Amino acid sequence: MKDYIELRSDTTTHPTEEMREAMGSAPVGDDVFGEDPTVNALEALAAAKMGKEAALFVPSGTMGNITALLTHCKRGDEVILESECHIYYYEVGGLSALGGMVPRSVRGENGLMDPKQVEDSIRGANIHYAPPALICVENTHNRGGGTVYDLGRLAGIKDVADRHGLPMHLDGARIFNAAIALGVDASRIASYFDSVQFCLSKGLSAPVGSVLAGRRDFISRARKYRKMLGGGMRQAGIIAAAGIVALEKMVDRLAEDHSNARALAEGLSKIPGIAVDLSTVVTNIVVFDVSKLGIGSDAFAERLSAQGVKMTTRPPYKLRAVTSRMFTAEEIPIVLEKAAKVCSGFLG
């Protein structure tokens, strides 16, 4: 059992008992030959959930995104994305290092771009410019604080993309959190996109894996890039089995993570020295600011950790708490008490 309170990330979720059982008894084959029945079943299920023709099981969200970008773009192409999105901020520059692509970043509000900004970022034909080839959207937006694009905004961006003949990729690592926040089916969100990547390994609690979904011809080209990246796996049904349980059993409970995050954020906002923009707390991520204490993120996180509560930092002055199955409602008052204790050491 853990002897601390876990709020660093929803990636820390352990597989459920049901997942372990499914993994232990999964029928398997060689997936590089397309012969693993459990991987095939997961891909069919994931495609159906996204409303897409086909899907591809990949080891990580990062590989899902770079596989999608390589399939959509060629070297020298420009990719339009939000300035703090995961693809740009946390994927080691893979789009440039591996794909020779040029990022063109748009600064959103709490991670959310509006259609006009996207349109303004698209430059016309000119011999000097890298040609725009793809628009990426992240929903929910991680660094934005788990913020959600509503369908109207997505429709607006899709309209811009269509007028300029550009495909759209969704980094939907947490698409089911977005779907629950909007009260719509995940396939409604995915419908605006040519391709979508989502994670099985975050709140959905599978130990490993993400899925890339799209049209059949797109996915068969993506399969080749996955192989190039070293992502061709063999008896991967062992891990895909957990992904099936994740999709069938673990989606609805994400609502609980959202209500826990909201209660945590409201409690934190009442602690002197902590500032939270409550309008951004709509899913399972809480970002808050400690600059009024006169200390930085790392100092705050260290003291909180010494009190038994783990969060990640957003230097210089912010911290991030992510709710998941590894965190329960009973722990909320304990976190608030510990956070207040840390703050009181720096006030007055």
Ligand SMILES: *Cc1c(COP(=O)(O)O)cnc(C)c1O
């Ligand atoms: C977690 C995450 C990913 C993928 O992460 P991996 O650790 O590579 O699985 C991609 N995009 C967003 C927005 C994420 O939060």
